[in-house]
Amino acid sequence: xxxxxxxxxxxxxxxxxxxxxxxxxxxxxxxxxxxxxxxxxxxxxxxxxxxxxxxxxxxxxxxxxxxxxxxxxxxxxxxxxxxxxxxxxxxxxxxxxxxxxxxxxxxxxxxxxxxxxxxxxxxxxxxxxxxxxxxxxxxxxxxxxxxxxxxxxxxxxxxxxxxxxxxxxxxxxxxxxxxxxxxxxxxxxxxxxxxxxxxxxxxxxxxxxxxxxxxxxxxxxxxxxxxxxxxxxxxxxxxxxxxxxxxxxxxxxxxxxxxxxxxxxxxxxxxxxxxxxxxxxxxxxxxxxxxxxxxxxxxx
Amino acid sequence: xxxxxxxxxxxxxxxxxxxxxxxxxxxxxxxxxxxxxxxxxxxxxxxxxxxxxxxxxxxxxxxxxxxxxxxxxxxxxxxxxxxxxxxxxxxxxxxxxxxxxxxxxxxxxxxxxxxxxxxxxxxxxxxxxxxxxxxxxxxxxxxxxxxxxxxxxxxxxxxxxxxxxxxxxxxxxxxxxxxxxxxxxxxxxxxxxxxxxxxxxxxxxxxxxxxxxxxxxxxxxxxxxxxxxxxxxxxxxxxxxxxxxxxxxxxxxxxxxxxxxxxxxxxxxxxxxxxxxxxxxxxxxxxxxxxxxxxxxxxx
Numbered sequence: 136x137x138x139x140x141x142x143x144x145x146x147x148x149x150x151x152x153x154x155x156x157x158x159x160x161x162x163x164x165x166x167x168x169x170x171x172x173x174x175x176x177x178x179x180x181x182x183x184x185x186x187x188x189x190x191x192x193x194x195x196x197x198x199x200x201x202x203x204x205x206x207x208x209x210x211x212x213x214x215x216x217x218x219x220x221x222x223x224x225x226x227x228x229x230x231x232x233x234x235x236x237x238x239x240x241x242x243x244x245x246x247x248x249x250x251x252x253x254x255x256x257x258x259x260x261x262x263x264x265x266x267x268x269x270x271x272x273x274x275x276x277x278x279x280x281x282x283x284x285x286x287x288x289x290x291x292x293x294x295x296x297x298x299x300x301x302x303x304x305x306x307x308x309x310x311x312x313x314x315x316x317x318x319x320x321x322x323x324x325x326x327x328x329x330x331x332x333x334x335x336x337x338x339x340x341x342x343x344x345x346x347x348x349x350x351x352x353x354x355x356x357x358x359x360x361x362x363x364x365x366x367x368x369x370x371x372x373x374x375x376x377x378x379x380x381x382x383x384x385x386x387x388x389x390x391x392x393x394x395x396x397x398x399x400x401x402x403x404x405x406x407x408x409x410x411x412x413x414x415x416x417x418x419x420x421x422x423x424x425x426x427x428x429x430x431x432x433x434x435x
Numbered sequence: 436x437x438x439x440x441x442x443x444x445x446x447x448x449x450x451x452x453x454x455x456x457x458x459x460x461x462x463x464x465x466x467x468x469x470x471x472x473x474x475x476x477x478x479x480x481x482x483x484x485x486x487x488x489x490x491x492x493x494x495x496x497x498x499x500x501x502x503x504x505x506x507x508x509x510x511x512x513x514x515x516x517x518x519x520x521x522x523x524x525x526x527x528x529x530x531x532x533x534x535x536x537x538x539x540x541x542x543x544x545x546x547x548x549x550x551x552x553x554x555x556x557x558x559x560x561x562x563x564x565x566x567x568x569x570x571x572x573x574x575x576x577x578x579x580x581x582x583x584x585x586x587x588x589x590x591x592x593x594x595x596x597x598x599x600x601x602x603x604x605x606x607x608x609x610x611x612x613x614x615x616x617x618x619x620x621x622x623x624x625x626x627x628x629x630x631x632x633x634x635x636x637x638x639x640x641x642x643x644x645x646x647x648x649x650x651x652x653x654x655x656x657x658x659x660x661x662x663x664x665x666x667x668x669x670x671x672x673x674x675x676x677x678x679x680x681x682x683x684x685x686x687x688x689x690x691x692x693x694x695x696x697x698x699x700x701x702x703x704x705x706x707x708x709x710x711x712x713x714x715x716x717x718x719x720x721x722x723x724x725x726x727x728x729x730x731x732x733x734x735x
Contacts, residue, residue, distance in 0.1 A: 180621045181507040181557055182482035184593055186600060186630065200620040207481040209509055257481055293484055300486060320500040321480045330486065 138223065138230040138244070141273075145229055146222070148276065149268045149298060151256035157198075157205050158263060159218045164198040173212030176203035207259045207319070217248075221263035224248055228266035231409045232273045235369065241408040241432055243425075244270075249413040251292040251373045252319060260290065260319055266411050267373045268298045271305055274409070280368025283406075284308065285358055287397065288375025288413040289385035291323030295373070296337055301330035306338070306365040308358045310351070312386060313341035344386040348393035351378065355400050362404055370406040375414035376424040384416045394424050395431035402435020438523065438530040438544070441573075445529055446522070448576065449568045449598060451556035457498075457505050458563060459518045464498040473512030476503035507559045507619070517548075521563035524548055528566035531709045532573045535669065541708040541732055543725075544570075549713040551586055551673045552619060554597040560590065560619055566711050567673045568598045571605055574709070580668025583706075584608065585658060587697065588675025588713040589685035591623030595673070596637055601630035606638070606665040608658045610651070612686060613641035644686040648693035651678060655700050662704055670706040675714035676724040684716045694724050695731035702735020 146155065165174045180203055202213075224246040231244035250267055252260030271282040284299070286292035286309040299305040314323040329336040338361055340354050362370065380388040389397070401408065410429070415421040446455065465474045480503055502513075524546040531544035550567055552560030571582040584599070586592035586609040599605040614623040629636040638661055640654050662670065680688040689697070701708065710732070715721040 177510055178508045178559075178618060178620050179479040179481070179503075181479070183554060183557060184507060184597055184622050185627065186597075197615060200615050200617075203479075203620065207484060208478045210477055254483060257483060259478075297484055297486075315497060315500050317500075318478060320478050320503065322484050327485065 136230070138226040139233070141226055141229040145269055145273045146225055146264060148272045149255065149265060154205060154256035157201070158221065158258070161198045161202065161213055162215055162217065168197060168199055173214045174198065174202055175209050175212050176206060177209070179203040179207070205257050207257055211259050211261050217263060221248055224250065225264045225266055225269050228270040228409070228411050229273055231411065232270040235407045235409050236274065236277050239407070241410060243410040243429055244412065246412045250294070250411065251286055251288055251413050252290070252294045254294040254297040257294070259294070262294060265294050265298055267292070267371045268295055270409050270411065271369075271371045274369040274371070275304070278368055281305065281365060282369050282371060283362045283365050283367040284371045284373065285362055285401065286310065286373045287355070287378070288373055289377035289382065289387060290318055290375065290414060291339065291341070292373060293319050293322045296322065296327065296339075300337065301333050303329070303333040303336050306336050306362065306367065308338040308340070308361060310340040310342065310354045310358060313343060316344065317386070342387070346378075346387040346389070348390055348396065351387065351389050351393065352396055352400060355397055359400060359404055367406065370401075370404060370408040372401060372408060372410045373413045374410050374425065374428060376421055376428075377414040377416055379415070379417050379420055379424055381417045381420060382415065384414075391420070391424050391427050394427040395434075398428040398431025399435035402432045408432070436530070438526040439533070441526055441529040445569055445573045446525055446564060448572045449555065449565060454505060454556035457501070458521065458558070461498045461502070461513055462515055462517065468497065468499055473514045474498065474502055475509050475512050476506060477509070479503040479507070505557050507557055511559050511561055517563060521548055524550065525564045525566055525569050528570040528709070528711050529573055531711065532570040535707045535709050536574065536577050539707070541710060543710040543729055544712065546712045550594070550711065551588055551592040551713050552590070552594045554594040557594070559594070562594060565594050565598055567592070567671045568595055570709050570711065571669075571671045574669040574671070575604070578668055581605065581665060582669050582671060583662045583665050583667040584671045584673065585662055585701065586610065586673045586713075587655070587678070588673055589677035589682065589687060590618055590675065590714060591639065591641070592673060593619050593622045596622065596627065596639075600637065601633050603629070603633040603636050606636050606662065606667065608638040608640070608661060610640040610642065610654045610658055613643060616644070617686070642687070646678075646687040646689070648690055648696065651687065651689050651693065652696055652700060655697055659700060659704055667706065670701075670704060670708040672701060672708060672710045673713045674710050674725065674728060676721055676728075677714040677716055679715070679717050679720055679724055681717045681720060682715070684714075691720070691724055691727050694727040695734075698728040698731025699735035702732045708732070
């Protein structure tokens with residue numbers, strides 16, 4: 136089914152207004168400065184530059200000056216169609232949430248661009264709007280109750296963690312390559328459990344290279360137990376298939392059959408579930424790996 | 436005169452030991468990871484990623500994972516000779532300080548790489564060790580008294596500001612292109628006056644595009660008045676000639692004759708003065724512009 140337009144309301148419920156204004160206007164401003172190449176920042180506001188108080192400084196420079204304020208990497212070009220594409224992707228996520236709210240056992244949204252690296256007021260890792268956080272917030276808003284986000288992408292869901300860091304009503308779980316070795320670095324350690332007042336509402340499962348179906352399923356089983364104890368009304372699964380054995384970026388070894396078993400394990404939670412597409416760089420294999428996961432989910 | 440080796444002591448008096456270890460070892464570790472191209476980070480620890488507490492997180496990943504922790508831009512490649520060159524440059528600064536401590540009215544060090552964008556534990560803007568901060572600290576250590584740093588590079592001396600931010604005994608002054616428009620962005624505003632307990636020990640003079648000799652000299656006069664009131668025992672001048680009218684990066688319009696007048700104005704402070712070379716991108720004109728400044732200083 137085609138997604139429906141949900142407007143800006145559900146997005147503004149997650150992201151900072153100044154950030155959304157930047158996303159919407161940066162390309163036009165960038166062009167007005169005379170640039171024609173994709174906007175990729177080259178200078179970043181390291182917090183030690185002003186004793187950790189830098190983010191409190193007025194961010195009122197040009198797109199050239201401020202671009203590093205709104206992202207954490209140089210891998211995510213901002214171009215003419217970025218904002219429109221990100222909005223469309225968020226609409227996919229919201230439409231999948233609608234389908235589950237309407238009584239569907241699960242729904243899948245083929246979101247592009249992905250979302251889990253986008254924080255409340257920053258982008259990165261090809262992500263601009265956090266589709267999972269937007270869907271989770273919409274589910275809570277419409278139906279009440281707690282929501283759990285179980286991030287099965289190869290990379291740490293750093294944006295989702297940041298958005299819900301101090302929210303005890305949203306459990307964020309991420310299984311990923313250890314940040315000492317893998318993007319997005321810096322965050323994703325087991326010690327990060329949530330802000331004061333929300334301790335235990337964030338669970339990171341950083342893993343070594345080489346994780347196969349068996350090891351990955353063990354991690355999913357542990358994470359699922361935590362989700363079950365949290366007793367959410369809904370589950371959101373940002374699904375990356377960059378855990379695949381042939382993925383050129385990831386260093387895990389999950390197989391196509393493995394995805395079906397993972398899907399069955401997730402289904403055993405018996406929760407209304409929204410699945411959203413995240414990463415996957417063995418492009419020719421994305422379709423069959425996602426389909427395998429969804430078949431498992433359906434059979435579970 | 437050739438610089439003399441001052442060892443690591445005067446450098447460790449300014450920079451964080453873990454940062455120095457990183458500078459010394461990063462290239463070797465980078466090569467061991469199989470990389471042959473210059474080390475340029477692509478992922479940065481935006482403080483909002485972990486509620487501003489990210490810098491407190493253990494920085495114990497690989498050079499690949501941690502590189503963004505130690506710099507704020509992608510313009511500063513770290514290569515095989517970086518650490519050795521930066522040490523040699525710091526030795527130039529320290530040797531110039533020696534010459535002034537031995538009774539010279541002023542001394543000039545042709546430092547390369549430059550230094551004023553390097554902070555206590557980060558590099559950037561082609562700077563790895565903060566030569567001015569190292570010289571200023573050595574002057575204080577050897578002779579006591581206050582020191583003033585008058586930064587005449589086109590760009591904000593963000594590293595020097597950071598290093599002395601909470602030190603009321605070192606006055607840091609920087610005259611530069613406004614950070615809303617010019618690198619290094621984010622810092623360099625007039626509101627940045629020093630930490631609690633050191634208010635007034637930092638003075639930023641951000642200027643619009645097009646500043647000519649007259650306007651620049653007015654800024655230097657104001658800055659010099661502040662230096663005089665601070666009553667320092669020594670003056671350190673990080674001198675960039677990227678304020679030059681033909682500089683391809685800067686947007687000021689100082690002339691070769693203008694540098695002589697600026698030098699005379701600085702000399703009127705009647706302070707033992709260490710001048711250190713910072714930026715300048717009209718490469719063919721660096722020599723005559725620096726010589727013009729030094730002749731003015733000598734005549735003043």
